[in-house]
Amino acid sequence: MIVRACVLALALAATAAIGATPPVSQPGPVTRLSATQVAYLTHCGGCHGIEGISAPGAVPTLQGLTGSFLCTQQGREFIIRLPDVGLSTLSDRELTDVMNFVVFDIGAPVAGGKPARPYTVAEVARLRRQPLTDTGLTAYRNQVVAGLAVRCQVPAALHVYAAPRASTR
Amino acid sequence: MKRLPRSAAACGIAAVLVLGGGRAARAATPAADAAPPVLQSETAGTTPFPGLTAHELAYSAMDSVGAAPGIRIINGDTARLVGTVYSSQYENFAWAPDNRTLYVSETYWSMGNRGTREDVLSIYGGPTLRNEGEITLPGRLISDPKTNTFALSADGHYAYDYSFQPAPSVSVVDLKQRRVLTSVEIPGCGLVYPFGERGFASLCADGSLAVIDVDAQGHYSVHRNKRFFDIMDDPVMDESIGDAASGLAFFITNNGWVHPVHLGDRPKFDQVWSIEQAAGLSPATSKVGSVTWRPGGQVFAAYQRSTGRLYVLMHEGHPWSSELAGTEIWVLDTGQHRLLQRWEVPESASLVAITPDAHPLLFALSGSGWLWVMNPDSGAVLRAMQIVTPALVKVRGE
Amino acid sequence: MKRIGVDNWGERLTRRLAGQLSRRSALARLGALLVAAPAFPLLPVQRARAADASIGTDFSRAAQTTDDQACNYWRYCGIDGNLCSCCGGSTHSCPPGSQPSPTSWIGSCVNPADQRSYLIAYRDCCGTSVCNKCGCLNTDHAMPIYRPQANNHVIWCIGTNTFEYHCSMAVLVGLAE
Numbered sequence: 150m151i152v153r154a155c156v157l158a159l160a161l162a163a164t165a166a167i168g169a170t171p172p173v174s175q176p177g178p179v180t181r182l183s184a185t186q187v188a189y190l191t192h193c194g195g196c197h198g199i200e201g202i203s204a205p206g207a208v209p210t211l212q213g214l215t216g217s218f219l220c221t222q223q224g225r226e227f228i229i230r231l232p233d234v235g236l237s238t239l240s241d242r243e244l245t246d247v248m249n250f251v252v253f254d255i256g257a258p259v260a261g262g263k264p265a266r267p268y269t270v271a272e273v274a275r276l277r278r279q280p281l282t283d284t285g286l287t288a289y290r291n292q293v294v295a296g297l298a299v300r301c302q303v304p305a306a307l308h309v310y311a312a313p314r315a316s317t318r
Numbered sequence: 319m320k321r322l323p324r325s326a327a328a329c330g331i332a333a334v335l336v337l338g339g340g341r342a343a344r345a346a347t348p349a350a351d352a353a354p355p356v357l358q359s360e361t362a363g364t365t366p367f368p369g370l371t372a373h374e375l376a377y378s379a380m381d382s383v384g385a386a387p388g389i390r391i392i393n394g395d396t397a398r399l400v401g402t403v404y405s406s407q408y409e410n411f412a413w414a415p416d417n418r419t420l421y422v423s424e425t426y427w428s429m430g431n432r433g434t435r436e437d438v439l440s441i442y443g444g445p446t447l448r449n450e451g452e453i454t455l456p457g458r459l460i461s462d463p464k465t466n467t468f469a470l471s472a473d474g475h476y477a478y479d480y481s482f483q484p485a486p487s488v489s490v491v492d493l494k495q496r497r498v499l500t501s502v503e504i505p506g507c508g509l510v511y512p513f514g515e516r517g518f519a520s521l522c523a524d525g526s527l528a529v530i531d532v533d534a535q536g537h538y539s540v541h542r543n544k545r546f547f548d549i550m551d552d553p554v555m556d557e558s559i560g561d562a563a564s565g566l567a568f569f570i571t572n573n574g575w576v577h578p579v580h581l582g583d584r585p586k587f588d589q590v591w592s593i594e595q596a597a598g599l600s601p602a603t604s605k606v607g608s609v610t611w612r613p614g615g616q617v618f619a620a621y622q623r624s625t626g627r628l629y630v631l632m633h634e635g636h637p638w639s640s641e642l643a644g645t646e647i648w649v650l651d652t653g654q655h656r657l658l659q660r661w662e663v664p665e666s667a668s669l670v671a672i673t674p675d676a677h678p679l680l681f682a683l684s685g686s687g688w689l690w691v692m693n694p695d696s697g698a699v700l701r702a703m704q705i706v707t708p709a710l711v712k713v714r715g716e
Numbered sequence: 717m718k719r720i721g722v723d724n725w726g727e728r729l730t731r732r733l734a735g736q737l738s739r740r741s742a743l744a745r746l747g748a749l750l751v752a753a754p755a756f757p758l759l760p761v762q763r764a765r766a767a768d769a770s771i772g773t774d775f776s777r778a779a780q781t782t783d784d785q786a787c788n789y790w791r792y793c794g795i796d797g798n799l800c801s802c803c804g805g806s807t808h809s810c811p812p813g814s815q816p817s818p819t820s821w822i823g824s825c826v827n828p829a830d831q832r833s834y835l836i837a838y839r840d841c842c843g844t845s846v847c848n849k850c851g852c853l854n855t856d857h858a859m860p861i862y863r864p865q866a867n868n869h870v871i872w873c874i875g876t877n878t879f880e881y882h883c884s885m886a887v888l889v890g891l892a893e
């Protein structure tokens with residue numbers, strides 16, 4: 150590696166042996182993350198937020214809302230067919246665990262419509278082979294969310310994702 | 319501290335010479351009386367810009383203390399500054415096929431660090447590279463400058479600007495009508511490699527290629543191909559090269575694998591080859607502790623269409639070191655997959671470019687503020703000039 | 717590299733040249749490899765992990781845990797920009813005059829003290845003039861810009877009302893294993 154950095158490492162090792170400087174760290178116990186949480190955080194959490202809340206208007210909020218998508222068959226399929234979901238590098242098993250985490254732990258299933266069954270590996274494997282890569286994604290999402298709002302008691306905050314985006318032309 | 323530009327001193331000297339010459343001419347003419355000579359007044363104008371010449375290079379500055387952003391044109395034969403075009407930070411730029419019109423993709427806020435955001439495609443041209451207005455863009459990617467986030471179609475009719483809101487999309491701009499034709503949604507993908515009349519390819523986060531075709535009315539289709547590289551272990555680098563005229567792209571990975579692809583509605587993937595193997599070494603891997611020669615830098619490679627040669631900045635390093643500056647330039651034959659030459663660069667270089675003419679110049683640029691002009695056959699350093707911290711480089715046709 | 721002030725270039729160039737000069741002789745190279753090994757006294761299980769070639773990266777093998785104003789601090793395995801620790805903030809707080817971005821990229825770094833992998837959020841502080849101190853560029857498992865989940869060249873100020881980049885934090889999200 151870099152010579153100067155190595156010299157620095159040696160110097161610090163000397164002081165560490167004497168017990169001089171404790172490592173710089175955040176106060177409080179460290180959160181232990183499950184493999185599923187690690188997968189969510191490294192694939193999605195940067196933009197969607199560590200707890201599923203992010204920049205309002207810039208990134209869709211997941212917290213409290215993703216469970217609503219289980220209320221219709223179209224909604225249930227939609228979130229697996231999203232290219233960033235279905236075409237992720239996670240295995241079918243890993244992706245199933247992450248998406249169940251996203252809809253049940255981050256999101257919150259809602260009343261009305263279809264019962265909120267967890268995704269199965271077979272189901273996720275099938276759906277991710279039909280990614281929404283050649284459609285106008287935003288327009289389709291608006292349609293899906295509009296369908297959810299009709300059938301189920303979805304949170305008010307979800308309605309913003311049914312509205313057509315202001316024209317960008 | 320503002321340093322007096324070298325050119326100001328040169329102008330002063332030129333003025334004295336002009337005045338001196340005038341005086342001598344008058345002394346030779348028979349004088350009607352002994353009145354002192356009347357000096358000619360000068361009117362100040364702007365030096366005309368005849369267009370980017372074959373041996374000129376435009377580079378944009380990385381915004382940093384000591385250098386404002388902007389696009390600077392330098393002449394490789396004289397090692398002199400030719401002209402400067404203003405830009406925001408985090409910009410991109412491209413020359414029209416006439417080499418006289420410059421398009422700059424940039425972003426401003428009304429109050430500097432806040433206020434109303436404006437994403438624009440600014441146009442500079444005419445005899446003195448004057449601003450000729452701008453086209454409003456619906457958004458842009460704000461990032462350290464990357465070559466392939468903004469590009470023109472080969473005929474210069476369209477511009478493609480990669481936007482990231484953070485939903486990724488590409489603004490297709492009709493440069494003749496000066497308006498955005500459409501915004502193409504490219505979920506999970508990024509960058510633009512133009513081909514054909516109104517097509518472009520983008521690289522995708524799962525290791526695949528997306529091909530987009532747009533019609534004259536702005537309707538588009540996105541076709542995503544199967545994965546051709548392992549994104550998590552050995553990703554294709556952002557500064558991989560594409561040539562809009564021929565549609566030929568070289569997608570080069572961290573570990574030096576070159577994927578030649580003929581872009582089109584049905585992209586054709588040629589045999590992948592290894593830069594290290596071309597040099598008689600084992601291919602590089604991502605194994606911890608494996609020190610070997612690897613491509614790297616910012617704009618780390620340049621392609622010479624006339625000879626099919628790739629000029630690549632190489633450094634000896636560990637895996638995940640793809641942004642380390644190169645200590646050598648390797649010249650590779652893309653047809654025979656063979657190393658032709660390797661030369662040391664004077665310090666280390668992060669950017670490389672080669673002019674497309676019959677007697678080309680090779681440019682190497684370093685983050686420490688040096689540009690070296692080199693002979694592309696021998697590697698000899700012809701001249702050097704001090705520059706500001708470079709971000710992107712373009713020669714004619716880029 | 718992101719917004720690193722010019723006065724950092726001399727330092728970085730010197731360090732880089734030093735690293736490159738050392739590679740030119742086999743003896744110097746061997747020396748460099750020896751000092752790159754973790755220099756702390758390790759417990760047997762940690763020694764086993766340290767010897768496991770699948771754990772960690774070349775960066776983590778040369779990293780330290782005590783000085784968060786140096787580029788080889790263990791959390792900075794994927795950082796690009798100025799260290800907020802040098803700018804009046806810390807690895808997890810923005811300096812006054814700037815605000816943290818809600819979006820970032822999340823990578824993982826191995827802590828040489830326990831050889832375990834931690835998730836680190838490289839969250840930028842935005843809204844004021846660039847700090848221009850402690851410029852670093854480390855690229856462990858850094859992905860290209862078309863895979864933004866792990867890219868460190870996007871200006872991660874999305875969600876603030878500004879894109880003026882000031883510095884980068886390295887916030888500890890949790891233990892990954």
